[in-house]
Amino acid sequence: MRASLLCCLTVLPLTVLLVGCTGSGIATGDMSGTVTFNGEPVPYGTIEFHPASESENPGPTVSTEIHNGTFDTAESGTAVVRGPLEIRITAYPSEPADLEDETAEAEVVEPYFVGYTVEMDYTAEPVEIAVPEDAEGFDIYARND
Numbered sequence: 001m002r003a004s005l006l007c008c009l010t011v012l013p014l015t016v017l018l019v020g021c022t023g024s025g026i027a028t029g030d031m032s033g034t035v036t037f038n039g040e041p042v043p044y045g046t047i048e049f050h051p052a053s054e055s056e057n058p059g060p061t062v063s064t065e066i067h068n069g070t071f072d073t074a075e076s077g078t079a080v081v082r083g084p085l086e087i088r089i090t091a092y093p094s095e096p097a098d099l100e101d102e103t104a105e106a107e108v109v110e111p112y113f114v115g116y117t118v119e120m121d122y123t124a125e126p127v128e129i130a131v132p133e134d135a136e137g138f139d140i141y142a143r144n145d
Helices: 002-020
Strands: 032-037 044-051 062-067 070-072 083-092 113-122 127-131
Touching: 032 083, 083 127, 113 127
Parallel strands: 032 127
Antiparallel strands: 032 070, 044 062, 044 083, 062 070, 083 113
């Protein structure tokens, strides 16, 4: 009796561990590319990749930084779900200042736009995203009173 109990207590956790470590079957990959605004590379910003439909295209939201118009999700260590995506871009005219003194006041850098959304079907890379001029001032979080 003790041997079978010990066997169950050993085999069950191993089974759970192995099942939890297998692949999910969701097609993913790193995504890299360029982002331009008004025909120029975005100096600095963030880009977020959201599955367009959680039920049809489940997966995590992935975010990475844009530097001099380029991005690469491999830097964040999380792969993007392939398929329909909602991509949100926030762009700034410059990178925020690197302050050694955390108590010092930093100059506020106003964004060109916040959370500008582009829909795209991710099947291959590199990706080129051209944000139109009329995106300037867009803010996904702004209240429309």
